[in-house]
Amino acid sequence: MRKAVIFDLDGTLANTDEVHKLAWEIALRKLGYDVKVDIRYLLGRKTIDIAKILIGESHAEKLASVKTEIYNELVKTLAKPKPCVMELINRLRDVEIPIAVVTSSMRNSAVQVLKVINVEPDVLITGDDVKLGKPNPMPVIEAIKRLNVDPNESVGVGDTIYDVMAYYSAGIREIIVVRSSVPLNVEEARKYDAKILDSLCEISDWFELF
Template sequence: MPDRPADPALSFVGGMPDAVLFDMDGTLVDTEGLWWQAAASVARSLGRALTAADAPHVTGRTVGDTAAHLVAGTGGLGGGMSVEGVAGALTEAFAERVRTGLTVAPGAPELLAELAAADVPTALVSASPRSIVELVLPRLGHAFDLVIADEDTARGKPHPDPYLEAARRLRVAPARCVAVEDSPAGVAAATAAGCRVLVVDPARGLAQVRAGLRGAPPHGG
């Protein structure tokens, strides 16, 4: 992809990024709480309660990884349910909450509009199943050049596979991409892929990400 002239409104290490790769849950939409509620509900059905110690295995992780963690927490019995069965229950519980309680993160529409106006390619790189992503996309009102969902890679976050696959499909070098993330698993994935990472502060929404794309040093870069 040829270099673009730097846009002073969206500069990146002396020029424009070749692409901006967005996490979805907790980054563009406020769904982390909904995901935790869904996981907690399914965990209760398996006879256990989620605690803060479960957070690294739930937040920012794929449905399959979370399901495996919940089944392991029941001594591998899963309340009589397989990992696949628990994953299906998680997806259904999450989808129900997304349909009724989805909130777009402050600043997300403005940032996506700025990137579209600057002709910067964008990708959505989510740990959620495609069925969940498709529920969210209409609310964002943005035509992403690429969508990577849980089903698109053999390994999900915190492995680098989703970000490497996004860069490969967009035909850009990961080092020339900015990844926008909120969770430790997502940051680990993007960093391992070689992307520069901007980390979202949920209290501020996307405001600091817009500032970061205007030239602030990215996290991990």
């Protein structure tokens, strides 16, 4: 029996995957870096981890700080809920299914986005709540613990392979991937028996099973 749903935030509940990409591009230009990397493939990881991948460890904290400042300004005007978010959340509330949001974003950024899209999760785990971020299962395990449910009673919903890996490693076996601007290796996702959808709107009928 399903007793909880765990959502990713950026690219899953909100369009902020695109905002993160823009913030990274602006921050890199501002600090004078010309990085030939498709940032979309890194989205879903913690900010500091992405910064280290992009420019190495020595100046990663500075880049991460500048990117976060830029992002926090951009989301004020650019953040929007993905289609069918409120319908899905309301349906889960109607059947008293608790929800958690597990995100690699920092707490202040995540709270800001959640306010914009009008979602209040029962549990919120952010990048500064745990030492290791996705694809490590630590943040998902913490969410499951706070929800007081078993992994096999939970559903994980995300948009990146890092979400899928974190859910699976935490013991969740019902995993839904909703396509976003982040490129998805479909074959790799299906190795984890993930169900791949084009939109949250497609989940409606599926959640009739609750």
